[in-house]
Amino acid sequence: MTSQINHPAAGYRKIFDSVEELNEAIPAEVIGTIPSWLGGSVLRMGPGLFEVGGEPLNHLFDGQALIHKFDLKDGGVTYHRRFLRSDAYVRAMTENRVVITEFGTAAFPDPCKNVFSRFFTYFKGIEVTDNCSVNIYTIGEDFYAVTESNYITKVDPDSLETLKKVDLCKYLSVNGVTAHPHTDTDGTVYNIGNCFGKNMSLAYNIVKIPPAQKDKSEPLEKSKVLVQLPSSERLKPSYIHSFGMTDNYFVFVEQPVKINLFKFLSAWAFTGATYMDCFESNYSMGTWFHLATKDPPDYLNSHRFRTSAFNIFHHINTYEDQGFIVVDLCTWKGHEFVYNYLYLANLRQEWEEVKKAAVNAPQPEVRRYVLPLDVHRVEQGKNLVSLSYTTATAVLHPDGTVWLEPEVLFSGPRLAFEFPQINYSQRSGKKYSFAYGLGLNHFIPDRIVKLNVQSKETLTWQEDECYPSEPMFVAKPGATEEEEEDEGVLLSVVVKPGAQRPAFLLILDAVDLKEIARAEVDAIVPVTLHGMYRHP
Numbered sequence: 388m389t390s391q392i393n394h395p396a397a398g399y400r401k402i403f404d405s406v407e408e409l410n411e412a413i414p415a416e417v418i419g420t421i422p423s424w425l426g427g428s429v430l431r432m433g434p435g436l437f438e439v440g441g442e443p444l445n446h447l448f449d450g451q452a453l454i455h456k457f458d459l460k461d462g463g464v465t466y467h468r469r470f471l472r473s474d475a476y477v478r479a480m481t482e483n484r485v486v487i488t489e490f491g492t493a494a495f496p497d498p499c500k501n502v503f504s505r506f507f508t509y510f511k512g513i514e515v516t517d518n519c520s521v522n523i524y525t526i527g528e529d530f531y532a533v534t535e536s537n538y539i540t541k542v543d544p545d546s547l548e549t550l551k552k553v554d555l556c557k558y559l560s561v562n563g564v565t566a567h568p569h570t571d572t573d574g575t576v577y578n579i580g581n582c583f584g585k586n587m588s589l590a591y592n593i594v595k596i597p598p599a600q601k602d603k604s605e606p607l608e609k610s611k612v613l614v615q616l617p618s619s620e621r622l623k624p625s626y627i628h629s630f631g632m633t634d635n636y637f638v639f640v641e642q643p644v645k646i647n648l649f650k651f652l653s654a655w656a657f658t659g660a661t662y663m664d665c666f667e668s669n670y671s672m673g674t675w676f677h678l679a680t681k682d683p684p685d686y687l688n689s690h691r692f693r694t695s696a697f698n699i700f701h702h703i704n705t706y707e708d709q710g711f712i713v714v715d716l717c718t719w720k721g722h723e724f725v726y727n728y729l730y731l732a733n734l735r736q737e738w739e740e741v742k743k744a745a746v747n748a749p750q751p752e753v754r755r756y757v758l759p760l761d762v763h764r765v766e767q768g769k770n771l772v773s774l775s776y777t778t779a780t781a782v783l784h785p786d787g788t789v790w791l792e793p794e795v796l797f798s799g800p801r802l803a804f805e806f807p808q809i810n811y812s813q814r815s816g817k818k819y820s821f822a823y824g825l826g827l828n829h830f831i832p833d834r835i836v837k838l839n840v841q842s843k844e845t846l847t848w849q850e851d852e853c854y855p856s857e858p859m860f861v862a863k864p865g866a867t868e869e870e871e872e873d874e875g876v877l878l879s880v881v882v883k884p885g886a887q888r889p890a891f892l893l894i895l896d897a898v899d900l901k902e903i904a905r906a907e908v909d910a911i912v913p914v915t916l917h918g919m920y921r922h923p
């Protein structure tokens with residue numbers, strides 16, 4: 388059992404503090420030796436400004452987007468960071484107040500406007516946020532900082548300049564897409580999003596954006612909705628954070644955390660409401676799994692998979708095996724929204740309070756679900772899963788639904804294996820062995836974990852007073868055999884508040900989680916959520 392690590396000094400508070408951007412990259416002090424094959428850029432997104440005009444931003448996802456870049460070249464490392472010049476940021480800086488409502492913070496009324504002009508301003512409908520603080524990924528040859536709304540922001544991956552605000556509604560019938568797309572080896576991007584604005588088809592749309600075009604035209608111009616999945620509750624679609632994709636299938640796990648459209652589509656800004664106020668739990672549906680084929684794109688409406696209630700943000704990996712689909716997930720048991728525990732005030736509490744708050748929260752668990760592809764003419768009441776290596780079950784019920792029970796791959800008291808990563812280019816959508824995760828200790832990131840999803844063995848990296856971020860796997864060039872799946876390194880931005888250089892890029896050997904090198908910088912790096920490694 389993993390030992391209980393404590394943080395009485397509450398050093399983790401530093402990762403939720405505002406910082407300044409840099410005017411140019413600063414050098415890092417390298418301890419150890421950076422592998423010669425590791426040259427490129429680590430790009431990370433996260434919140435970097437947590438108050439505006441003296442008013443606090445309330446939620447982890449409200450902080451104004453900061454782009455971070457560690458450049459690795461010839462064994463040396465530099466660090467750069469710039470605020471995203473989103474409309475949300477620029478207008479907040481100009482007016483010295485929160486102008487655009489964020490995930491958990493309502494816009495501050497314009498003191499210059501009288502009550503009537505404010506009233507009519509709000510009835511123009513809420514201005515959706517473009518505070519793209521969650522992830523950064525490529526569409527064709529372009530780099531986009533993203534959140535989960537319909538706005539994505541094109542950025543320059545070298546200078547970190549903000550290039551262009553793009554409204555996906557111009558190209559696709561969606562109200563937003565997740566920050567976790569899947570990308571095919573040919574560069575095609577797949578994503579899923581709520582659709583409740585257009586022709587009132589209240590559902591979930593899986594979208595496809597083609598790769599870079601030979602004629603250099605905009606790939607988004609050729610994007611399309613591949614397949615539409617129905618919402619279990621028409622006027623209350625579920626919150627979606629990620630989805631699964633195998634060679635031939637999409638997997639969408641519909642969780643019991645719902646968006647109340649009456650609230651979300653009304654002029655809710657007038658009431659000072661936020662996105663967080665539009666969520667509510669469904670206490671009866673449990674959790675539904677939906678399947679769709681990729682080519683031809685088709686929703687399999689006869690495959691009605693059900694299981695007990697959990698929150699799901701991050702799929703780990705999904706693959707097909709002998710007529711089954713194996714779905715590995717980071718779950719949080721229960722239907723209460725986990726984001727209720729991610730207000731900054733909670734995360735900045737003293738360690739004893741942080742632990743107390745986490746006791747009542749949904750409990751984290753890494754789980755494997757197995758979906759039988761053949762659900763016709765099968766025996767009711769019998770376990771349909773015949774894979775030798777898993778205890779997950781699927782049982783056909785008289786009402787035609789298939790009840791799923793998972794195999795637990797990792798579980799610890801308030802110890803989450805989250806922000807999961809795999810050797811994506813080699814193993815995404817395929818049978819695999821290793822997942823890498825950020826260990827959350829009562830929601831505080833304090834370790835890096837490697838999980839063997841076959842043996843359930845774990846390896847951990849942890850250092851006193853260190854607060855790491857999502858570990859990114861980078862494969863060693865030429866390691867392409869199945870048994871070389873973990874040949875490579877893990878990169879994580881770690882904050883060590885008490886140290887002389889309070890942040891470093893940690894480079895671990897992905898086989899044994901031994902430290903290879905670290906590149907220390909004389910700057911605190913606020914919490915980063917997701918990112919990517921850009922090969923040279």
Ligand SMILES: CCC[C@@H](CCO)COc1cccc([C@H](O)CCN)c1
Nearest residue numbers: 448490521534535562563581662665
């Ligand atoms: C009522 C929820 C609406 C959905 C979009 C509609 O599909 C989520 O909207 C936001 C708005 C602001 C920040 C975020 C963050 O991305 C969350 C954490 N990743 C999500």
